[in-house]
Amino acid sequence: MNPQPEWLQTRSTADDRGASYLSIQDVNKTYRTRNGDVHAVEHADFDIDEGDFVSLVGPSGCGKSTLMSMIGGLETPTGGRILVGGAPITAPRRDFGYVFQDPTLLPWKSVLDNVLFPIRTQKRVVADYLAEAERLLRLTGLWDFRDKRPAELSGGMRQRVAICRGLINDPRLLMMDEPFSALDAITRDDMNLALAKLWDEVHKTAIFITHSIREAVFLSDRVLVMTARPSRIVADIRIPFARPRIDTMQDEALFSEICAYIRDEIHQAHDKHVSR
Numbered sequence: 210m211n212p213q214p215e216w217l218q219t220r221s222t223a224d225d226r227g228a229s230y231l232s233i234q235d236v237n238k239t240y241r242t243r244n245g246d247v248h249a250v251e252h253a254d255f256d257i258d259e260g261d262f263v264s265l266v267g268p269s270g271c272g273k274s275t276l277m278s279m280i281g282g283l284e285t286p287t288g289g290r291i292l293v294g295g296a297p298i299t300a301p302r303r304d305f306g307y308v309f310q311d312p313t314l315l316p317w318k319s320v321l322d323n324v325l326f327p328i329r330t331q332k333r334v335v336a337d338y339l340a341e342a343e344r345l346l347r348l349t350g351l352w353d354f355r356d357k358r359p360a361e362l363s364g365g366m367r368q369r370v371a372i373c374r375g376l377i378n379d380p381r382l383l384m385m386d387e388p389f390s391a392l393d394a395i396t397r398d399d400m401n402l403a404l405a406k407l408w409d410e411v412h413k414t415a416i417f418i419t420h421s422i423r424e425a426v427f428l429s430d431r432v433l434v435m436t437a438r439p440s441r442i443v444a445d446i447r448i449p450f451a452r453p454r455i456d457t458m459q460d461e462a463l464f465s466e467i468c469a470y471i472r473d474e475i476h477q478a479h480d481k482h483v484s485r
């Protein structure tokens with residue numbers, strides 16, 4: 210048998226649970242529907258350290274978004290608990306930022322006003338956030354487009370605006386749910402590079418949901434691989450590449466080895482699932 214690769218992590222021991230920034234402890238979620246119970250998440254159990262960029266990859270419908278909604282306090286677990294800084298999550302978190310597949314920008318507002326929108330809705334002083342909006346728009350190459358309306362931007366630019374909006378109030382955690390899946394392949398590669406570069410500057414804790422294994426490995430410090438429903442985490446991988454991440458990292462044998470390992474884990478779990 211091959212020795213276990215160094216980048217494959219074993220799960221935390223019981224002693225250090227809860228010491229991390231975010232601790233997901235034996236979390237379950239069952240939706241009660243008219244057609245019966247849907248076990249969306251079963252026994253999700255992992256910790257996330259502050260500053261880590263963590264991707265969740267797994268087949269469609271395996272409960273990634275449900276898990277993210279519970280971490281954001283938008284859904285309540287039916288079992289287990291989620292701790293942030295040692296305290297249980299009991300309500301939607303205003304100190305977390307969100308980016309979704311659809312950028313959902315306000316079409317009548319400029320790029321700058323879209324980025325500042327959460328500040329206005331939270332009734333904070335907009336002037337206090339102008340410098341941060343400028344910094345984020347410059348980092349994402351959008352400063353020269355600050356007065357444009359969303360309809361005047363490309364899909365990738367709109368999603369960059371959504372990321373700036375998610376970061377404007379300096380969130381403790383940014384959650385991104387398939388933010389690039391609606392983009393074409395070339396734009397998506399550009400977005401991956403842009404996001405990696407942005408992360409070198411903002412150093413935030415992030416949870417990133419994607420179906421793209423390469424995207425997850427390229428962007429993340431850690432990749433958690435989920436199986437089909439009822440979903441479990443079958444692999445926890447610490448990505449052994451230094452930052453800044455550069456495009457040519459994807460040509461390295463180790464990069465392909467890790468991607469192949471993740472793909473195998475997903476396929477094996479799928480085969481077990483369908484043969485049950």
Ligand SMILES: Nc1ncnc2c1ncn2[C@@H]1O[C@H](COP(=O)(O)OP(=O)(O)OP(=O)(O)O)[C@@H](O)[C@H]1O
Pocket residue numbers: 240241242247248249268269270271272273274275276438
């Ligand atoms: N509000 C809900 N009520 C009932 N069932 C739900 C609800 N939300 C999600 N589900 C079900 O829970 C399961 C997990 O859904 P979820 O959206 O979390 O998966 P996902 O991994 O994010 O999927 P995808 O990758 O396709 O976005 C699915 O079977 C889905 O139909």
